[in-house]
Amino acid sequence: MRVRIQRFDPFVDKEPYFQTFDIPNPKSESCTAMDILDYILTNYDSSISYYRHSVCNHGICGRCTLKINDKIRLACACDISNYNDLCIEPVPNKKIIKDLVTE
Amino acid sequence: LEIYELIDKVIETDILIVGGGGAASNSAVSARRSGMNVTLVSKGKLGKSGNSIMAHAAFSMDGKSAHDIYGIKEADASFTRDRLFEKIVKQSYYLSDQNVVEQFVEDSPAVIHEFVEWGRKAGQNFKFTPPSYWETSGRSIGNAIRKSVEDTEGIEIIEDTMIVDILTYNNRVAGALGIDIYSGDLILFKAKAVILATGGYQPFSLKCTNSDMTGDGMAMAYRAGAKLADMEFLLFIQVALEPESIRGSILPFMFSYYSFKMDIKDAEGNSILDEIPQEIKTVTDGNGVDKLVQTYYQGKRLFLGKGTAKRGLFLDFLKSSKEELERDFDKLTEMFATWHKHGYYNGDDIGIYRKMAMNGESIEVSIGNEYSMGGILVDEKMQTDVMGLFAAGEVTSGLSGACRVADALTEMLTQGNRAGRSAAEYAKFAAEIEIDSEQLKNIVNRILKLFENTDGISAIKVCENIEKAADEGFNYCRTEESLMSTLEEIERIKNKELPNIYLKNATCNYNYEWIKAVQAENTILCTEIGVRAALMRKESRGTHIRLDYPAVDNDNWLVRIIACDRKGKIKLSVRKPIVTKMQLPQGKEDSIVKYLLKFKPDIGDEGMNDREMSL
Numbered sequence: 001m002r003v004r005i006q007r008f009d010p011f012v013d014k015e016p017y018f019q020t021f022d023i024p025n026p027k028s029e030s031c032t033a034m035d036i037l038d039y040i041l042t043n044y045d046s047s048i049s050y051y052r053h054s055v056c057n058h059g060i061c062g063r064c065t066l067k068i069n070d071k072i073r074l075a076c077a078c079d080i081s082n083y084n085d086l087c088i089e090p091v092p093n094k095k096i097i098k099d100l101v102t103e
Numbered sequence: 104l105e106i107y108e109l110i111d112k113v114i115e116t117d118i119l120i121v122g123g124g125g126a127a128s129n130s131a132v133s134a135r136r137s138g139m140n141v142t143l144v145s146k147g148k149l150g151k152s153g154n155s156i157m158a159h160a161a162f163s164m165d166g167k168s169a170h171d172i173y174g175i176k177e178a179d180a181s182f183t184r185d186r187l188f189e190k191i192v193k194q195s196y197y198l199s200d201q202n203v204v205e206q207f208v209e210d211s212p213a214v215i216h217e218f219v220e221w222g223r224k225a226g227q228n229f230k231f232t233p234p235s236y237w238e239t240s241g242r243s244i245g246n247a248i249r250k251s252v253e254d255t256e257g258i259e260i261i262e263d264t265m266i267v268d269i270l271t272y273n274n275r276v277a278g279a280l281g282i283d284i285y286s287g288d289l290i291l292f293k294a295k296a297v298i299l300a301t302g303g304y305q306p307f308s309l310k311c312t313n314s315d316m317t318g319d320g321m322a323m324a325y326r327a328g329a330k331l332a333d334m335e336f337l338l339f340i341q342v343a344l345e346p347e348s349i350r351g352s353i354l355p356f357m358f359s360y361y362s363f364k365m366d367i368k369d370a371e372g373n374s375i376l377d378e379i380p381q382e383i384k385t386v387t388d389g390n391g392v393d394k395l396v397q398t399y400y401q402g403k404r405l406f407l408g409k410g411t412a413k414r415g416l417f418l419d420f421l422k423s424s425k426e427e428l429e430r431d432f433d434k435l436t437e438m439f440a441t442w443h444k445h446g447y448y449n450g451d452d453i454g455i456y457r458k459m460a461m462n463g464e465s466i467e468v469s470i471g472n473e474y475s476m477g478g479i480l481v482d483e484k485m486q487t488d489v490m491g492l493f494a495a496g497e498v499t500s501g502l503s504g505a506c507r508v509a510d511a512l513t514e515m516l517t518q519g520n521r522a523g524r525s526a527a528e529y530a531k532f533a534a535e536i537e538i539d540s541e542q543l544k545n546i547v548n549r550i551l552k553l554f555e556n557t558d559g560i561s562a563i564k565v566c567e568n569i570e571k572a573a574d575e576g577f578n579y580c581r582t583e584e585s586l587m588s589t590l591e592e593i594e595r596i597k598n599k600e601l602p603n604i605y606l607k608n609a610t611c612n613y614n615y616e617w618i619k620a621v622q623a624e625n626t627i628l629c630t631e632i633g634v635r636a637a638l639m640r641k642e643s644r645g646t647h648i649r650l651d652y653p654a655v656d657n658d659n660w661l662v663r664i665i666a667c668d669r670k671g672k673i674k675l676s677v678r679k680p681i682v683t684k685m686q687l688p689q690g691k692e693d694s695i696v697k698y699l700l701k702f703k704p705d706i707g708d709e710g711m712n713d714r715e716m717s718l
Contacts, residue, residue, distance in 0.1 A: 011610045028347030030455075035347060046561035046616055047608035053265070053284055053618050054123070054147025054315040058352060059450015060242050061151040061313075077450035079348050097285050098613040 287611020505645025
């Protein structure tokens with residue numbers, strides 16, 4: 001599976017850019033965009049930033065909103081089993097704090 | 104370098120409250136009503152973080168108060184305060200401090216009544232169910248929490264900020280240091296009193312709780328000189344292993360809670376529910392202690408290696424006809440639609456399980472961590488051993504002893520209310536705040552030092568390793584050998600990994616690795632204390648299930664294990680629970696299940712036995 005993640009640290013980068021991760025297809029038939037981000041964080045790049053410090057992971061708190069393949073979704077409730085590739089961006093029109101985290 | 108040059112912001116207040124759930128909100132409201140300046144700091148957003156929102160929520164008061172004081176005709180007036188008291192003490196395996204239970208029983212009616220009103224004002228559906236509890240969703244609880252604080256003028260709220268340590272001066276509270284998670288700014292909070300309402304510690308990989316349940320409050324209190332107790336007692340519940348998208352969901356627990364005809368089998372296809380003796384089922388089926396009985400029988404099977412490769416079991420509905428299944432799933436779906444999107448429980452799609460059930464497929468489930476009974480040692484005023492430091496909710500210990508069945512929401516609200524009042528009483532006469540700059544410097548250095556390594560292990564991996572270590576030997580069933588192996592691994596992580604954490608992310612703004620590194624220190628401390636206490640307790644009691652010491656030994660172990668810091672080392676001691684009304688039992692019971700048969704701690708749950716009513 002190919003996952004493109006928008007990255008941007010306002011203290012380091014001049015403008016946002018995409019980083020691509022080629023990861024093994026998820027073993028489970030059903031997993032979420034949050035699971036994919038967690039997988040990359042643990043196994044590929046521990047510096048990617050997305051809202052993760054106080055999350056319910058079951059669609060309750062509503063804090064992990066992202067743009068996933070052009071749609072605004074909750075990462076923890078977005079089943080990606082029907083996607084071959086993923087493009088994950090921050091919610092548009094908001095100030096970016098870092099990578100996918102917006103104000 | 105002058106320490107204050109590293110501090111980005113200073114905030115002074117009378118009472119600092121740490122937490123984002125109901126213990127924090129009720130502390131804030133009651134402290135503010137006492138006329139104090141109150142600042143509430145939450146790691147996430149108030150009412151959208153912590154374990155308050157994770158519950159399939161029920162909270163309660165005794166039935167007599169509900170009936171006689173608040174005029175609720177459906178309430179069961181025979182469920183008196185004395186019966187509620189007896190139920191909690193017996194469910195705790197007599198390990199409750201009874202002064203803390205009295206506070207819960209006496210204060211809860213007024214506190215709960217007010218919370219129901221906030222829920223109504225916030226437009227939430229709180230459904231009354233006999234004998235005397237209200238059922239709702241975690242999200243509705245969160246909305247009521249926000250409403251309560253909004254309606255109380257003058258509470259300053261600071262969100263997405265993690266408190267990293269408590270500051271003291273001459274052994275009394277002087278404030279705390281925090282990190283603004285978004286900006287990375289360091290904030291010095293000067294406060295006369297601090298209330299910790301930060302929730303529990305769930306050290307395992309499988310849990311149904313919020314991601315911020317990392318034991319921060321317990322660890323901070325311990326470092327500030329407070330005592331922790333009962334850390335070996337962690338509560339478990341049936342959760343989903345599949346589909347992966349809802350791993351950790353308590354939806355599978357709901358099937359038994361709402362009386363679906365189902366079975367749980369091990370990997371070899373042997374029924375576990377059939378193994379449970381009828382006499383035990385008669386006492387525990389359909390009421391709260393059933394959760395503990397299931398942990399006991401299922402946990403043993405898993406511990407003995409009879410589970411799947413993922414340490415799972417199989418739940419099936421083969422005992423139901425298709426018609427019964429259609430009917431039960433329809434009812435469940437409609438009931439959840441009161442609070443959730445139709446067809447869903449929170450964000451979890453009920454339809455996936457319905458389809459599997461109708462196709463005769465099994466669902467892989469396991470036992471996950473839900474709550475920690477242990478925590479900061481407090482008295483009935485929610486005062487800790489450090490002057491000016493108070494605690495409320497899951498972060499405390501003393502109410503539930505070795506087992507909690509229900510009422511965590513009641514605990515947080517009732518203790519929060521009391522902690523706010525106690526802190527206000529203290530702060531009114533507290534001396535002026537003075538900061539120990541040497542202590543502040545040490546704390547700042549500790550958290551900034553994490554940026555110094557240029558190579559090493561990621562904090563994400565370290566946290567994963569702590570979970571793996573806890574999974575291995577500190578889980579639902581334990582032996583001397585399993586606990587020793589966990590302890591060795593915890594020591595290794597502490598000595599070899601924690602000092603070698605490397606933050607690839609070099610800037611402070613939203614640096615999740617940094618936050619995880621700070622949390623790792625807290626979780627590993629709580630876990631080590633829990634494991635050491637579990638090794639010390641050579642018996643089984645409540646959720647502490649020792650396969651090598653199966654008996655409940657009231658003659659030798661009806662004591663609370665208390666941990667404190669002694670020159671950088673964990674010192675464990677024991678003391679009897681505080682008794683105000685019910686004398687402690689003597690003798691031994693063969694197992695935790697035999698205890699349930701003898702003491703029948705389910706009184707008061709009678710009305711919960713027939714959930715057809717609420718379905």
